Amino acid sequence: MQTVINVEQLSKSYGNLLAVDKISLSVKCGSVYGLLGANGAGKSTMIECILGTKDPDSGTVSVLGYNSKKDRRRLFQNVGVQFQEGDYQPEIKVSELCEESACLYEAPADWKKLCEQFGIGNKIDHAVKSLSGGERQRLFIVLALIPNPELVFLDELTTGLDAKARRDVWKILSELKSKGLTIFLTSHFMDEVEALCDEICILRNGKAVFFGTVEQAKKASGYENFEDAYLMLSGEEVEKE
Amino acid sequence: MKSFGILLKNELKLNIRNMNMVIFAVIMPLLVLIVLGFIYGTKPAADGVSYTFMEQSFGALCCISICAGGLMGLPLVVSEYRERKILKRLKVTPVSPAKLLLVEFLIYVIYCVVSMFTLFTAAMLFWKIKIHGSFLLFLGSWLLTMVSTLSIGLLVGGIAKNMKSASVIACILYFPMLIFSGATLPYEVMPVAMQKIISIFPLTQGIQLMKAVFLGLPIENALLPVTIMIAVTLICFGISVKCFKWE
Numbered sequence: 001m002q003t004v005i006n007v008e009q010l011s012k013s014y015g016n017l018l019a020v021d022k023i024s025l026s027v028k029c030g031s032v033y034g035l036l037g038a039n040g041a042g043k044s045t046m047i048e049c050i051l052g053t054k055d056p057d058s059g060t061v062s063v064l065g066y067n068s069k070k071d072r073r074r075l076f077q078n079v080g081v082q083f084q085e086g087d088y089q090p091e092i093k094v095s096e097l098c099e100e101s102a103c104l105y106e107a108p109a110d111w112k113k114l115c116e117q118f119g120i121g122n123k124i125d126h127a128v129k130s131l132s133g134g135e136r137q138r139l140f141i142v143l144a145l146i147p148n149p150e151l152v153f154l155d156e157l158t159t160g161l162d163a164k165a166r167r168d169v170w171k172i173l174s175e176l177k178s179k180g181l182t183i184f185l186t187s188h189f190m191d192e193v194e195a196l197c198d199e200i201c202i203l204r205n206g207k208a209v210f211f212g213t214v215e216q217a218k219k220a221s222g223y224e225n226f227e228d229a230y231l232m233l234s235g236e237e238v239e240k241e
Numbered sequence: 242m243k244s245f246g247i248l249l250k251n252e253l254k255l256n257i258r259n260m261n262m263v264i265f266a267v268i269m270p271l272l273v274l275i276v277l278g279f280i281y282g283t284k285p286a287a288d289g290v291s292y293t294f295m296e297q298s299f300g301a302l303c304c305i306s307i308c309a310g311g312l313m314g315l316p317l318v319v320s321e322y323r324e325r326k327i328l329k330r331l332k333v334t335p336v337s338p339a340k341l342l343l344v345e346f347l348i349y350v351i352y353c354v355v356s357m358f359t360l361f362t363a364a365m366l367f368w369k370i371k372i373h374g375s376f377l378l379f380l381g382s383w384l385l386t387m388v389s390t391l392s393i394g395l396l397v398g399g400i401a402k403n404m405k406s407a408s409v410i411a412c413i414l415y416f417p418m419l420i421f422s423g424a425t426l427p428y429e430v431m432p433v434a435m436q437k438i439i440s441i442f443p444l445t446q447g448i449q450l451m452k453a454v455f456l457g458l459p460i461e462n463a464l465l466p467v468t469i470m471i472a473v474t475l476i477c478f479g480i481s482v483k484c485f486k487w488e
Contacts, residue, residue, distance in 0.1 A: 081333040087325045103244035
């Protein structure tokens, strides 16, 4: 199977803090890859180094065969990104934000249809700042899908969504995956990871402590429940009473 | 090309919705024109000259919007987009820095054009101003003054660390230029010593050039201001695209 993201020996530090320590990983075409870890474990730094918005201290990154810094403009024709704290112009409306995003791509998806799919179709004339947290989160997933991407990065994709909306998002992402989309995500919800991810990598203080599938994680930790397995592997285990 | 049009349309809408530039670049110059009009009316600029005070001041009035747009609006909007991480979001799209900067640049060109047009119409209707020199030369020197001033703003916005430092730099450039270059206080009423000091501002050069071609006065040394303004434009454009910071 073809490799979409290939990271080798990536390191990045901020002053004395080693945020990412010699991590290598590869993501296969058409799979869903989950990058897990506690707050501050290095997930966002990792994503930013892959996307080229941060410079790694050492190591190499290739995305769809491109160097994300040098070939930025060609690469991002085919890659969608949703950042944890996406921001927008203060007075902008949903329709304007979508239109502005869509016009940057050669073959964009129909953003009105995407808004309908994600349940914000009736909000397109509203100001983005007037949306609820959950609606805004869905809008930012829509923005990431507007390029009609081969690969999408979703950083904490369903934070702030209610149970029904999360299920809806999973369903749409699974459909897109079956059409060949590769998804790279981070999440703090283990049910979501279990439902979506083919492969996971668990980070702990900037080091990769586990690679494999959800089932392998359960086996390696000896826990039936994936959340328990995650907590044990990530070193966040709750002290037993 | 299509994307350029859509970006320009949406960014212009957002900018107008914000109202700041409508007030400072369109309404304020018009107010200054009206005040001057009520004071000087159609009186000649001095004894024995054939042009009126309003005609003499017209070029300077056009520079109020150029200053507001180029030295306040443009640097602040670009640095605001950086601070709010809007540019970071755009960094992971195929858009080029040159296209983004050009869109923002053109928005302020539009404000300057609108302001010049309203000023000219009002001054012509109420205070009967007319161009004694060449209309095309006036347009040319106005364009040059505008583009060179806006490019300074683009440079500040393109490379300032954050909104705060952009706004400090913008203020340092804006207020002295607006007040002392002849854009609000007429150059003619200043003491000679002061006139000498302020002629180092590129804007002063532009205003003097505009005034001369508007009134049809002989231009002694047009090459110097033209060269200065073209050089400033090219250098500022070059640096702001080359050293553009997304974050």
